[in-house]
Structure formats: structure tokens, C-alpha cells
Amino acid sequence: MSSEMLEEVADIGVQAKGLKNIHFTNWSQTYSCQPSLYFIPKDIEELREIIFYAKSTNKKLRVVGCGHSPSDICCTDDYMINLRLFNNVLSINCDTNTVKVEAGITLTELNSYLDTHKLALPVLGSVSDITIGGVISTGTHGTGAKFGVLAEYVLDLELINTSGDTIKCSRNENSDVFLSALCGLGAIGIIVRLTIQCEPAFLLYEYTYPSTLDEILPDLDDEVNGCDHFRMLWFPHTNLVSVCNNNRIYNKEITKYSQSQKVVNWFCNYAIGYYTLEFAYWLSTYCQPLVPYINRLWFWLQYSRPKERIDLSNKVFNFECLFKQHVNEWSIPREKTAKVLLDLKHWIDTTPNIYVHFPVEIRFVKEDDIYLSPAFGRDSTFINIIMYRPYGKDVSHTQYWDSYEKLMKEAGGRPHWAKAHREKASDFVKMYPYFRAWTQVRKRLDPINLLINSYLNRVLMDS
Structure with a gap:
């Protein structure tokens, strides 16, 4: 079989896994879209196939969690990926109070699991029916003078870039990627795994x-x-x-x-x-x-x-x-x-x-x-x-x-990144001292703008 035929068979196989006629609406029903294909990959290899298929068909990709953000941050008319099957706890260490999870796990699921091991997250926001990947990507926060945004408690993470490569990062390894992806708006790569610092359970x-x-x-x-x-x-x-x-x-x-x-x-x-x-x-x-x-x-x-x-x-x-x-x-x-x-x-x-x-x-x-x-x-x-x-x-x-x-x-x-706003790059350059550094990391990991949608086009409009 020729390489062209093999590629065609692979394309048909990936396309068959994509759902059509899916109408996405966020929780507050203020934003909606109809992606041309909606994927629910079961593992990283399948996720890579979707990335390559999107590139071959000149389509953009956006990852969605539970759709709780009251904005169009995840809306797209191209391909949408839901990581709900990436919801496993990979390991837990009760000596260091750390847990390694997949990015599609919801805080509700994680809270329940941690409770059985007498651990808890240091702080939470208003809701838990949201994925940990979405939480850290948008700067979700709780409250407390001594407590940071939830992304502050991530120790390391793994993401897939638009070349299909796995990148591991932390404050000691690929630190610029790490500090960019922690509030990356889904633009620094597709986060698949992360390790979170927890603490002993408390009332x-x-x-x-x-x-x-x-x-x-x-x-x-x-x-x-x-x-x-x-x-x-x-x-x-x-x-x-x-x-x-x-x-x-x-x-x-x-x-x-x-x-x-x-x-x-x-x-x-x-x-x-x-x-x-x-x-x-x-x-x-x-x-x-x-x-x-x-x-x-x-x-x-x-x-x-x-x-x-x-x-x-x-x-x-x-x-x-x-x-x-x-x-x-x-x-x-x-x-x-x-x-x-x-x-x-x-x-x-x-x-x-x-x-x-x-x-x-x-x-x-x-x-x-x-x-x-x-x-x-x-x-x-x-x-x-x-x-x-x-x-x-x-x-x-x-x-x-x-x-x-x-x-x-x-x-x-x-x-707040998850809420509706109208600002663009010229505003964010003034607001964030490292905004240009973030855009450079984004461009390095996604040189073809595969992960861009209309929301991110506004954020990056004049950068």
C-alpha cells in the first residue's frame, strides 16, 4: 500500500472518531459554537493522531473542560477536544502530600479521591465541577491572604505541543514553559498530566x-x-x-x-x-x-x-x-x-x-x-x-x-481570563511585565497557531 493510501486510511480512521453536529454551549448559556468535529480521545496516542489530523486538514484545535467559563475562551468552529477520559489519578504520595493526575479530572472527582486519603487541596474556588486543566489554565482562584491561585500549587506538568512531542516542565525544568502554561489559556500546548501539592485534610x-x-x-x-x-x-x-x-x-x-x-x-x-x-x-x-x-x-x-x-x-x-x-x-x-x-x-x-x-x-x-x-x-x-x-x-x-x-x-x-473581557495585546503588555515572554513561548511551541481561536486572536491581536 502506498504512503498516500496509508495517510488516507489514517485520516479516515481519525475522522471517524470525531463527532459531528455537536452544539457546544457554556454553563451560563452566554456563548456557544458548533465545532466541525468533536473529539474525546482515550489516550495520548489518540490525542497525537488528532493533532496531526488537524494539521493535515488546516483546522484549529481547542480543548474544552466542563464549559463553565462564562466566556468564549474555548469556542471554535474547527476541532474541539474534550479530555473527559483523561480523568485518572496516576499516583499519590501521602508522605509529601502530593498527587499526580490527568488534566481532565474534575475537582469534584479529585476532592473525593483526596478525602479517602485524608488529604485536601489548600484552597478552592466557588465550584468544583470543572477540570484541573481548565482551572490552572485560566487563573482560577479562591480566597485567602496567604493563598495563591490554584495554579500556584502545581509542582510540575506534562503537555503535548503541536508537533506531538511531550514536554515536561517545572520551576527547575523548562521553567519558562512552566510559568507560561500555568495560566496558558490553552495556547501553550495541551496539558495532559500534572502534580499538585496538597496538604493534610482539614475542616x-x-x-x-x-x-x-x-x-x-x-x-x-x-x-x-x-x-x-x-x-x-x-x-x-x-x-x-x-x-x-x-x-x-x-x-x-x-x-x-x-x-x-x-x-x-x-x-x-x-x-x-x-x-x-x-x-x-x-x-x-x-x-x-x-x-x-x-x-x-x-x-x-x-x-x-x-x-x-x-x-x-x-x-x-x-x-x-x-x-x-x-x-x-x-x-x-x-x-x-x-x-x-x-x-x-x-x-x-x-x-x-x-x-x-x-x-x-x-x-x-x-x-x-x-x-x-x-x-x-x-x-x-x-x-x-x-x-x-x-x-x-x-x-x-x-x-x-x-x-x-x-x-x-x-x-x-x-x-479574569475565564470571564468575558474585551482587552487585547496592547492592554496586556501594560498589565503584565512578562506578556511578551509568554507570547514568545507560545509562538515557539505553536508556530503554526494550531491552538488559536477567536478569543485568543483578540488577546494576541496586535502582539
């Missing part, structure tokens, strides 16, 4: 109490440094804040709830906090002046009384995202937090016909040295704003987004 004591911006902002540094994991929720159109202090404990028991208390908790958290809230915000789309009253009422119903509980760390870290929503999030230098929040409050309070949903979530992250981490080189505050989409109905948010982003930029802000 979290969560104490939530009501406060106001006037009370909390003057002593914000003391509040943030006074507990392991500090977070607060501000309710726009009010001065009201829900403060959440989480501290690690090792010698207590998990809070037990009676059956009747479980029913009460479900009623408060879901019947009122989810279903009734979605209906209320849906009504407000016909009468927007209802929004400030809804925000104030729900604070009174759910956040006006102190609460406490003790539970496994991952159950406390994770936070209910409720129903579909538009999301925008930027990081700013931590010392500018109070001014930015007060400026945002002033804009909302004084701008006619502006009605915005709760909560504005404020979290805190330690500085790092990852090239494109939003916390690069500075202790950072992440400020997350949302506009819900009750029953899938879009609510106007453009003016809110524009003014918020203007305030973030004036404060030296950087957008």
Missing part, C-alpha cells in the same frame, strides 16, 4: 455575619489578615455586606443537622434563595425599579443573621452559583479595594436608571510569579459582578460593565 469553621461597607472597609486589612479565608458579598443599591470568615480547624466535628433543620435549610437556600429569587428577578425585567427592593429583601431574608457551621474544606469553599448569569471579574492591587468599591457604589447610586443584581463578591489572593496570573507580582483583590439571566432572559448590563471596567482599569486592574 473549615465558617462564620458569616451581616455588616456594612462603612464598618468593614476602614479595617479591611485587619479583617483579611485575621482569618485564613476571608470573603465578603456586597449588595448593590445598599450599604449592606455579608462577611464570611473561614478558619481551618482539626479537632472539631462536622456540624450535624436534624432532618427538620435540613428541610429549613433547603427552603431558605433553594425555595427562597434560588427559585423565588429567579422569579423575582424575572419580574424585575418588566419593572426594573424593583431590583433595589429585591436586593434589600433578600439580604434581610438570608444574610441579616449570623450563621456558623463546620464542614469539609471543599464543601465550605464551594459556593452556589445559582441560575444562569453574565459575569465579569477583575483583579486589582489589594490596597485599592476600598476606593474602588466606594467608587462603584457611588456610580450605581448616582447614575439614573441603573439597576444591578447582587452579590458583588470580593475575594483576596496572594501574589505569585506566573506570567499571566492576574495576581502576578502583587497581593490582589478579585471583584466579581453579575447580572442574572432569569429563565434564560437577558438583562441589559452593557452600561454597568463599561463603568465597572473603567474603574478597574483606572485602579491597575487585570481581567
Whole structure:
């Protein structure tokens, strides 16, 4: 059989493994695409075949995890790869508290596995139904003055470049590739394996109490440094804040709830906090002046009384995202937090016909040295704003987004990579001292731009 015929047979074999007519939509249903082929490789050799096939057909490749990012970061009309079969734990070392996993494993799966070995991740973000590969590639973070983005706890990783070669990297081996891939936006190669630094399992004591911006902002540094994991929720159109202090404990028991208390908790958290809230915000789309009253009422119903509980760390870290929503999030230098929040409050309070949903979530992250981490080189505050989409109905948010982003930029802000943003290379060169170094690593590993999509075209537009 001739080499041409062998190549044709190989092409047909790879194409047969690709699914057609797959319509991809992200979790919040704000972005969608229909890739021409959708692949679910079972191993690295099959992944290499897909890479070579994409090159032979002049198609781009994008890797998708669980599609939780509220942006078009993984959308493509060419070939999409889902690594859900790369979800194995490869090894664990309980002496060094490290675990080696494949990049397609979700945090939910990893948390469950670590729990059986009395280990835990040092910090988590709001959700765990996301893959570890997606988590580190987008700078996903939790909160805590002494804790970095989740990528900070990766010790080494292996990726496949667009030549099909496996590259191993760490801070001691191919360090520029490592520091680029840790927040690589899926553009530095396809991450397949990584080793993560864990720690002995711990419980979290969560104490939530009501406060106001006037009370909390003057002593914000003391509040943030006074507990392991500090977070607060501000309710726009009010001065009201829900403060959440989480501290690690090792010698207590998990809070037990009676059956009747479980029913009460479900009623408060879901019947009122989810279903009734979605209906209320849906009504407000016909009468927007209802929004400030809804925000104030729900604070009174759910956040006006102190609460406490003790539970496994991952159950406390994770936070209910409720129903579909538009999301925008930027990081700013931590010392500018109070001014930015007060400026945002002033804009909302004084701008006619502006009605915005709760909560504005404020979290805190330690500085790092990852090239494109939003916390690069500075202790950072992440400020997350949302506009819900009750029953899938879009609510106007453009003016809110524009003014918020203007305030973030004036404060030296950087957008969260997984959230929708409109910045391009000329902006990122100013935001990130190593942005050009990152683009050089990317070009070296992907000289044919195989891993580029419209999202990355915007990021790299004028670089």
C-alpha cells in the first residue's frame, strides 16, 4: 500500500472518531459554537493522531473542560477536544502530600479521591465541577491572604505541543514553559498530566455575619489578615455586606443537622434563595425599579443573621452559583479595594436608571510569579459582578460593565481570563511585565497557531 493510501486510511480512521453536529454551549448559556468535529480521545496516542489530523486538514484545535467559563475562551468552529477520559489519578504520595493526575479530572472527582486519603487541596474556588486543566489554565482562584491561585500549587506538568512531542516542565525544568502554561489559556500546548501539592485534610469553621461597607472597609486589612479565608458579598443599591470568615480547624466535628433543620435549610437556600429569587428577578425585567427592593429583601431574608457551621474544606469553599448569569471579574492591587468599591457604589447610586443584581463578591489572593496570573507580582483583590439571566432572559448590563471596567482599569486592574473581557495585546503588555515572554513561548511551541481561536486572536491581536 502506498504512503498516500496509508495517510488516507489514517485520516479516515481519525475522522471517524470525531463527532459531528455537536452544539457546544457554556454553563451560563452566554456563548456557544458548533465545532466541525468533536473529539474525546482515550489516550495520548489518540490525542497525537488528532493533532496531526488537524494539521493535515488546516483546522484549529481547542480543548474544552466542563464549559463553565462564562466566556468564549474555548469556542471554535474547527476541532474541539474534550479530555473527559483523561480523568485518572496516576499516583499519590501521602508522605509529601502530593498527587499526580490527568488534566481532565474534575475537582469534584479529585476532592473525593483526596478525602479517602485524608488529604485536601489548600484552597478552592466557588465550584468544583470543572477540570484541573481548565482551572490552572485560566487563573482560577479562591480566597485567602496567604493563598495563591490554584495554579500556584502545581509542582510540575506534562503537555503535548503541536508537533506531538511531550514536554515536561517545572520551576527547575523548562521553567519558562512552566510559568507560561500555568495560566496558558490553552495556547501553550495541551496539558495532559500534572502534580499538585496538597496538604493534610482539614475542616473549615465558617462564620458569616451581616455588616456594612462603612464598618468593614476602614479595617479591611485587619479583617483579611485575621482569618485564613476571608470573603465578603456586597449588595448593590445598599450599604449592606455579608462577611464570611473561614478558619481551618482539626479537632472539631462536622456540624450535624436534624432532618427538620435540613428541610429549613433547603427552603431558605433553594425555595427562597434560588427559585423565588429567579422569579423575582424575572419580574424585575418588566419593572426594573424593583431590583433595589429585591436586593434589600433578600439580604434581610438570608444574610441579616449570623450563621456558623463546620464542614469539609471543599464543601465550605464551594459556593452556589445559582441560575444562569453574565459575569465579569477583575483583579486589582489589594490596597485599592476600598476606593474602588466606594467608587462603584457611588456610580450605581448616582447614575439614573441603573439597576444591578447582587452579590458583588470580593475575594483576596496572594501574589505569585506566573506570567499571566492576574495576581502576578502583587497581593490582589478579585471583584466579581453579575447580572442574572432569569429563565434564560437577558438583562441589559452593557452600561454597568463599561463603568465597572473603567474603574478597574483606572485602579491597575487585570481581567479574569475565564470571564468575558474585551482587552487585547496592547492592554496586556501594560498589565503584565512578562506578556511578551509568554507570547514568545507560545509562538515557539505553536508556530503554526494550531491552538488559536477567536478569543485568543483578540488577546494576541496586535502582539
